[in-house]
Amino acid sequence: MDLFNQSLDSKNLLPYDGIVNYYGPILEQARADYYLQKLLETIAWKNDKAIIFGKEIITKRKVAWHADKPFEYSYSNHSKFALPWTTELLELKQLVENFSSETFNSCLLNLYHDGSEGMAWHSDGETDLKKGGAIGSLSFGAERKFSFKHKTSNEKVEIFLPHGSLMVMKGSTQSHWLHRLPPTKKVTESRVNLTFRTIDQ
Numbered sequence: 001m002d003l004f005n006q007s008l009d010s011k012n013l014l015p016y017d018g019i020v021n022y023y024g025p026i027l028e029q030a031r032a033d034y035y036l037q038k039l040l041e042t043i044a045w046k047n048d049k050a051i052i053f054g055k056e057i058i059t060k061r062k063v064a065w066h067a068d069k070p071f072e073y074s075y076s077n078h079s080k081f082a083l084p085w086t087t088e089l090l091e092l093k094q095l096v097e098n099f100s101s102e103t104f105n106s107c108l109l110n111l112y113h114d115g116s117e118g119m120a121w122h123s124d125g126e127t128d129l130k131k132g133g134a135i136g137s138l139s140f141g142a143e144r145k146f147s148f149k150h151k152t153s154n155e156k157v158e159i160f161l162p163h164g165s166l167m168v169m170k171g172s173t174q175s176h177w178l179h180r181l182p183p184t185k186k187v188t189e190s191r192v193n194l195t196f197r198t199i200d201q
């Protein structure tokens with residue numbers, strides 16, 4: 001796999017009002033398998049809490065949050081303190097930084113056990129994220145559809161994210177577009193997604 005050519009070979013998926021670069025699989029199958037296994041074994045996966053119609057619920061999806069420092073991060077109306085990097089997360093952060101030519105100081109991890117678990121429409125413009133900062137999204141395991149919807153035109157853009165693939169959202173994407181991981185009956189395997197982010201210190 002040629003790192004130099006791969007990193008140049010990404011196009012913007014969005015027609016306007018933002019930049020989403022899709023790089024395709026950036027890890028060979030065996031390495032992607034290795035990282036998926038390691039992440040499942042070494043991350044302290046926890047069920048997340050969310051507020052839905054004013055009611056607190058426990059999501060089936062599991063999450064984890066790692067960073068350079070024990071940042072307090074608010075997410076889905078809750079705050080939590082970041083854990084230190086694991087060996088594999090640091091390696092993957094470096095890899096995503098090399099491909100995207102961006103830097104990150106934190107990572108939010110999501111574990112979806114099967115297609116019944118997903119994530120509702122949202123954007124990641126929380127106040128503690130660096131304004132206009134890039135978000136590097138690395139996916140492992142089951143291939144899932146990922147959708148974008150423009151906040152005013154409602155235009156939709158959809159992409160499938162396979163094992164070991166990298167997508168980078170940047171520029172004004174979070175201001176103008178929502179994204180979600182739709183649930184699906186077709187997927188029975190689990191998926192792990194890592195979103196590398198920059199917390200404003």
Ligand SMILES: O=C(O)CCC(=O)C(=O)O
Nearest residue numbers: 108110119124181193195
């Ligand atoms: O699982 C994914 O691909 C996306 C997760 C996401 O949008 C988020 O954590 O903010």
Ligand SMILES: [Fe+2]
Nearest residue numbers: 122123124179
């Ligand atoms: Fe998101």
